[in-house]
Amino acid sequence: MNTEKLTDILTKVAANKISIKDAAKLFENFTFEDIEFANIDHHRSIRKGFPEVIFGAGKTARQTAGIIEKMILNKEPILVTKVEEDKAKFLCLKFKNAVYHKDAKMIVICKRPHRIKGKGTILVLSAGTSDIPIAKEAIITAEIMGNKTDFVFDVGVAGIHRLFARKDIILKASVIIVAAGMEGALPSVVAGMVKAPVIGLPTDIGYGTSFGGLTALFGMLNSCSSNITVVNINNGFGAGYAASCMNRL
Numbered sequence: 462m463n464t465e466k467l468t469d470i471l472t473k474v475a476a477n478k479i480s481i482k483d484a485a486k487l488f489e490n491f492t493f494e495d496i497e498f499a500n501i502d503h504h505r506s507i508r509k510g511f512p513e514v515i516f517g518a519g520k521t522a523r524q525t526a527g528i529i530e531k532m533i534l535n536k537e538p539i540l541v542t543k544v545e546e547d548k549a550k551f552l553c554l555k556f557k558n559a560v561y562h563k564d565a566k567m568i569v570i571c572k573r574p575h576r577i578k579g580k581g582t583i584l585v586l587s588a589g590t591s592d593i594p595i596a597k598e599a600i601i602t603a604e605i606m607g608n609k610t611d612f613v614f615d616v617g618v619a620g621i622h623r624l625f626a627r628k629d630i631i632l633k634a635s636v637i638i639v640a641a642g643m644e645g646a647l648p649s650v651v652a653g654m655v656k657a658p659v660i661g662l663p664t665d666i667g668y669g670t671s672f673g674g675l676t677a678l679f680g681m682l683n684s685c686s687s688n689i690t691v692v693n694i695n696n697g698f699g700a701g702y703a704a705s706c707m708n709r710l
Contacts, residue, residue: 578607579708581635588617588641598697642666645677652686
């Protein structure tokens, strides 16, 4: 339940369009709903401005469907992250409005267009083509949370002239997410160009000593650029969410 729905219910009670008894039924699962294998946080929209997001990894298709069945009654956007293709096929057959973004491994269920809430544009950059799936996870998250987004892919430091050629779009962004694997150098370069906040998004792309993204993560954490903050390895959702919060300030 979000603030809009809460206000609507209370307004209808005040106008005698709905009885107190019927309104009370609507509040039965106001804070959370226990469905045995999950406690669904229905209060999160009011508390944080966006409903609970379902982490798909480790859940069965039927468990994920069970959570969606309860959440969909609130008529809010539903986002499922880290969903493998076999689970996605099951869920998309069960929920007609579900859209699977294969590269980002995300399912989006949204019955109405996203209302723009952000004040500027969130720009997502990827160092290489291999970083695009994680970058797209950030893009989709930011968009469903009500932001204008833009993106530039494959502008890593191995060909730094490619980045500088897109300087105009970079300087106009309100928040910038930079996805990079290997040594994770690109966020430092970008942050040195702009006054906007930069979110470093390390990916697990790289050779042996990248250690599954740890090298990129440590590189970003040790950046000398002061306007960088860093999320966890492959956490495109977290980067998109944090950027959305920043873009609303």
